[in-house]
Amino acid sequence: MNILVVARHPGGGIRTYFRYVYGEKVMSDVSITFLTPKTDSMESIYQGLGNVAKVCRSKNTLFSLFKGLLRLLLQRPDLVHSHGFTAAIITSIPAVLLRVPHVATTHDVFLPDQFKGMKGRVKRWLIGTLLKTCTVINPVGRDAMLNMKETYPRLGEGNRIAEIRNGIDSSFFMTDQVRDLRAESSIPDSALLAGFFGRFMAQKGFGLLVEAVERMKDSQLPIYVACFGWGGFIREEQAALEARGLTEYFHFFPATDEMPAALRGVDIVVMPSRWEACPLLPMEAMVAGTPVLGSDCIGLKEVIEDTPSLMFPQGSVDDLIAQLKYFKEHQPAIKEECVAFRPEAADRFDVGHTAKSLHAIYSRMTQ
The missing domain is CATH 3.40.50.2000 (Glycogen Phosphorylase B;)
Structure with a gap:
């Protein structure tokens, strides 16, 4: 043909x-x-x-x-x-x-x-x-x-x-390699390390994650974010983080061909998207065995429903924070469930x- x-x-x-x-x-x-x-x-x-x-x-x-x-x-x-x-x-x-x-x-x-x-x-x-x-x-x-x-x-x-x-190519994400992002960025072992892997544009909801980090930075559960995003308004976002005094909580990494290791190097992948068509990132994270916290927006909800992933109402920073706290409190059990789900995710996606x-x-x- x-x-x-x-x-x-x-x-x-x-x-x-x-x-x-x-x-x-x-x-x-x-x-x-x-x-x-x-x-x-x-x-x-x-x-x-x-x-x-x-x-x-x-x-x-x-x-x-x-x-x-x-x-x-x-x-x-x-x-x-x-x-x-x-x-x-x-x-x-x-x-x-x-x-x-x-x-x-x-x-x-x-x-x-x-x-x-x-x-x-x-x-x-x-x-x-x-x-x-x-x-x-x-x-x-x-x-x-x-x-x-x-x-x-x-x-x-x-x-x-x-x-x-x-x-996605499920076999590529079924490896067990882990990138030590904490050591690379000197992030405390006790802190929660979230991963943001989307483009820096309004659709991906990065601003909502920034607001959640700002509200939690002085609490007993500060959130650090490993950013592997690209394009869009990345320079403007970095300047805004510096102006808000949040630079230490956001660590920007260059693009990588070793996505499975990067995904497995964070505690949870956060997707505060406003809309999607049918995103590949949550599929990749689930096959890699990394927990996903995503909004219930169009496209994303379809992928993460009926999985161990966590979900929050699109646009709600209060619910995003509540789910981050819930994940931290139940992290071992959620992680175990996500690892057990890997074979099913690999076949489904x-x-x-x-x-x-x-x-x-x-x-x-x-x-």
Whole structure:
């Protein structure tokens, strides 16, 4: 099967999807042509996959991407697979005109206040109209699917929407290596060490964690945070921490390829997100055996419910603090439960399930 894969914004989640899903053995009979803007971060993805037939690097403009898309669609691939809403919209009309089947994987969700006012209503109508041209719309999780159907009820007609939950390379996170982050940062053994592994943007709720740390710093349970996040407003966040006198409680580490060891180096992974589509981080932490404390926001709740993970109402710093205190009081028992859950988490979240389901869609559409 000759598949054209298109992405306008191949960020962390989409890059990881490419590496995990297209690297699975079931995808060995798929020949992929990638069309993405030229970025250094994508080069290692291309090189790490054995089924890449061609890589086309566009300039970082919509026009350049669209021009490259037209040229490649005229070469008649068996189907085109777009990733992200922007790529889906760009691909929709030319795919219909050239009669190339189109799978659109959506890696985000629609927010309640996204389509306010007349301009918002027009934008909503336009997006819905273009998405309706897709052969298959593939949200990356149950919550994302429900969000799609609630936003655009008519898109659910005719089995156009096919949910396939995100997955991870479980075997990579089943190791027992531990990074001694306490020693690296001189954090007291008695203190609670939380891990923040998200981007520094409003969506990830870093500010809520900062507020919790500030309120707990003078208590009998101060919280220290190991930050492995990146991008967004990291410099602004660091400056704000210094202004609030919280620098000693937040330790920033460079990006690492040894994520399992880093995850196992913290007591608990904290995800105070405001919304998610279907996040990989809690899956990775649970397979590594590290407890997770996450908000009950869309996307995240789906992953951590029915697991040993802890949950708190999205946006509530009081409940976040209460759950941190509860974890500290019951840490040995919760940790034991999380370690026992590792095999089940490894099976539940393994990317093999994702790849097989996607391959089945490919096969059905190219017969």
